[in-house]
Amino acid sequence: MHAQTLSGGFETPPVDSAHAFRAVMEAMARPGQIKDISGAQPPAPLSAAAGSVLLTLCDTDTPIYLAGDADTDDVRAWLAFHTGAPLTGPSQAMFAVGRWEALVPLQGYQIGTSEYPDRSATLIVECTELTTSGANLSGPGIKSRAALSLPELDAFQSNRGLFPLGLDFIFTCGGQVAALPRSTIVSAPEGAMEVS
Amino acid sequence: MTEYNFAYLDEQTKRMIRRAILKGLAIPGYQVPFASREMPMPYGWGTGGVQVSAAVLTPEDRFKVIDQGADDTTNAVSIRSFFERTAGVATTTTTSEASVIQTRHRVPEEALTEDQILVYQVPIPEPLRFLEPRESETRKMHSLEEYGLMHVKLYEDIARHGHIATSYAYPVKVEGRYVMDPSPIPKFDNPKLGNMPAIQLFGAGREQRIYALPPYTQVVSLDFEDHPFEASKADHSCGLCGATDSYLDEVITDDQGGRMFVCSDTDYCEGRRAAGFFGEMSAENPSAPTMTTQRNLEFQT
Numbered sequence: 306m307h308a309q310t311l312s313g314g315f316e317t318p319p320v321d322s323a324h325a326f327r328a329v330m331e332a333m334a335r336p337g338q339i340k341d342i343s344g345a346q347p348p349a350p351l352s353a354a355a356g357s358v359l360l361t362l363c364d365t366d367t368p369i370y371l372a373g374d375a376d377t378d379d380v381r382a383w384l385a386f387h388t389g390a391p392l393t394g395p396s397q398a399m400f401a402v403g404r405w406e407a408l409v410p411l412q413g414y415q416i417g418t419s420e421y422p423d424r425s426a427t428l429i430v431e432c433t434e435l436t437t438s439g440a441n442l443s444g445p446g447i448k449s450r451a452a453l454s455l456p457e458l459d460a461f462q463s464n465r466g467l468f469p470l471g472l473d474f475i476f477t478c479g480g481q482v483a484a485l486p487r488s489t490i491v492s493a494p495e496g497a498m499e500v501s
Numbered sequence: 502m503t504e505y506n507f508a509y510l511d512e513q514t515k516r517m518i519r520r521a522i523l524k525g526l527a528i529p530g531y532q533v534p535f536a537s538r539e540m541p542m543p544y545g546w547g548t549g550g551v552q553v554s555a556a557v558l559t560p561e562d563r564f565k566v567i568d569q570g571a572d573d574t575t576n577a578v579s580i581r582s583f584f585e586r587t588a589g590v591a592t593t594t595t596t597s598e599a600s601v602i603q604t605r606h607r608v609p610e611e612a613l614t615e616d617q618i619l620v621y622q623v624p625i626p627e628p629l630r631f632l633e634p635r636e637s638e639t640r641k642m643h644s645l646e647e648y649g650l651m652h653v654k655l656y657e658d659i660a661r662h663g664h665i666a667t668s669y670a671y672p673v674k675v676e677g678r679y680v681m682d683p684s685p686i687p688k689f690d691n692p693k694l695g696n697m698p699a700i701q702l703f704g705a706g707r708e709q710r711i712y713a714l715p716p717y718t719q720v721v722s723l724d725f726e727d728h729p730f731e732a733s734k735a736d737h738s739c740g741l742c743g744a745t746d747s748y749l750d751e752v753i754t755d756d757q758g759g760r761m762f763v764c765s766d767t768d769y770c771e772g773r774r775a776a777g778f779f780g781e782m783s784a785e786n787p788s789a790p791t792m793t794t795q796r797n798l799e800f801q802t
Contacts, residue, residue: 319507319515323559326519330557333526334700334715362523364516399520419644423524423533445529445676446715448698469678473527486527488676488715 310382313346315360321345325361329475332484337442337451339435342482345387348379354477355402355429356383362427363400365389370398373407375431395426402429405456411464414472422469425487430456435478444489452494453483461491508555509587514538518556518711522702525713530675531643532626537709547580548706550603550622557618557702558584558601563591565599570607570748570765577605596768606669608690610747610769613699615716621684623705626712628672628682648680651723659728668733674721681712681720688722689734689748695720737762740782742773 315321321344328340347356363369369390371380384390395401395413408428417425432454439454440461453476455461464471464487471487485491506512514536521535540548558564564584568577572594580603581592593599596611603620613619625631629639632650642648651672658666671688675681683694684703694701694714701714714720724730735749740761747769749762761782764770779785 318512320560322512322515323507326515327557327559330519330522330526330700333523334713362516362520364513366513366517367520420640421534422528422531423521425524427523445718446526448717469528469531473523486715488527488529 307379307382309348309379310386313348313356313383314387315344315357318360321357322361325357328482329358329361329484332475332482333446333473333486335446335451336444336485336489337437337447337453337483339437339481339483341480342477343480348377348383350374350377350431351380351383351402352431352477353480354482355431358429358475358477358482359384359390359400359402360387363388363390365391367399368393368397370395370401370403370426372401372403375403375407398426400427400429402431404431409460411460411472416467416470416472419470422471425470425472427473427475429475429477432456432476432478435476435481435483439494441492441494442485442489443492446486447489453485455485455491458491458493461485461489465490505587507560507588508558508584509540510538510552510555514552515556518552521711522553522556522713525702525711526700526715528679529714529718530673530679530681530712532705532710532712534709535711537706540706542579542583544707545624546576547603547605547622549704549708549711550605550620550706551580551583551704552706553620553702553704553711554584554601554603555588557620558588558590560588560590562600563593563598564588565593565596565602566604567602567607567609567766567768568605569750570609570769571767573767594768595772596766606685606687607748607765608686608693610764610766611772612693613697615698617699619697619699619701621686621701621703623682623684623703623710624707625670626682626684626703626705626708626710628670628680643679646678648674651680652725655723655725655728659725665724665728665730671730672723674723675714676719677721680723683720687734687748688730689732691720691722691730692732735762738780739764739770739773740780742770742778742783743780744770744773744778 328342345356414426442451474485476483521533566577566581568574596609605622670685722730738745747764750765
């Protein structure tokens with residue numbers, strides 16, 4: 306067993322996960338705000354932020370889908386040791402992690418049922434950059450306006466159309482985290498030309 | 502082993518609660534089921550709020566607990582010391598100094614900020630429960646947005662009393678979708694729920710539900726065009742600090758019909774008195790009747 310598999314977890318799990326959760330919760334409650342998150346050093350290609358989110362929220366009760374590049378032996382072994390979470394495909398996953406191109410199409414994930422809309426997947430999207438510019442956001446958690454660099458618009462707009470069903474997104478980049486709950490209304494950046 | 506795990510709960514339980522909180526924030530007003538644990542206090546004493554607080558607290562937080570607005574009643578004192586002991590967090594009774602506030606049935610008078618989190622203790626999270634006892638039916642009613650029954654209930658209030666007589670746990674609609682029980686806060690507090698800068702989390706331990714309001718969420722108290730919602734309070738000023746804008750408790754002072762109205766938010770009242778305000782029954786009031794002053798002094802000790 307590689308030493309890397311055993312290391313890279315939270316130093317003091319109760320305190321580190323409390324800090325990481327507060328970052329994720331603030332991000333989910335205030336779409337468009339970017340928070341610092343740290344504590345985990347997962348094997349490549351996972352970012353420290355994605356690793357910290359996984360350690361904070363995942364355990365044996367939460368099937369995880371590793372999409373594309375994220376599905377490596379090192380990542381599998383690291384998750385197995387630190388979380389014990391079962392690995393699965395998109396249709397059974399409560400959490401999915403990977404780059405946006407690998408996670409789409411979104412149709413395969415659980416969006417909840419009308420009586421239990423909470424039984425839906427949360428997608429952890431690994432980004433190369435995360436900035437507060439780009440798509441315009443409005444809705445719960447946003448005072449007047451917010452913006453976030455989203456990989457695309459259409460997918461998030463049709464996800465909003467499913468409300469109260471739908472997917473929730475956590476964006477990770479290095480040591481930073483942002484989120485987009487299903488309740489957020491996404492529109493094109495102001496002044497941007499329609500892409501033909 | 503003499504030490505508790507940070508904030509009492511084991512880590513797997515906290516992860517489960519944290520997942521529920523995130524889904525609750527993503528679907529404002531929707532009640533997320535969670536596997537509520539037995540806590541070292543009876544159901545009805547805030548076990549839901551305690552579990553939510555335990556999942557949210559970090560060692561750097563400053564924690565405040567209020568019970569019907571007061572920092573010094575049994576429930577507030579015991580929960581505050583519970584977290585002092587199991588999480589080692591600093592505590593305070595000053596609203597503006599607290600980063601996490603757990604509350605039973607009140608929203609603090611002082612406006613909350615973006616750096617604060619308000620955790621409500623909820624006895625019955627289902628606003629439709631007394632109209633429809635079956636959980637399977639109320640789930641269906643929420644999924645179909647079938648809230649006519651709630652309006653019938655409010656209408657029956659008007660038919661019987663001439664006005665909407667519901668004065669606490671007054672139902673609200675969140676972002677035009679879910680009807681939500683704001684917990685048994687007086688309807689005086691309802692207008693504070695909408696557009697609040699702080700995150701609001703609701704925990705019901707016995708009923709095993711968590712729900713949430715993200716900041717700046719639209720929260721509308723249900724009403725009718727000809728009977729608009731009205732945030733009501735006792736038509737008096739606080740006997741101790743003279744405040745006319747705060748929610749008041751009626752306190753019986755003797756068996757001769759003597760009574761006084763005082764702020765239910767003790768921190769707000771103390772802050773005003775420290776700033777030099779006083780009410781007509783306050784000991785500092787030179788024009789207060791002697792009898793009353795005497796009685797009032799006894800009451801304060």
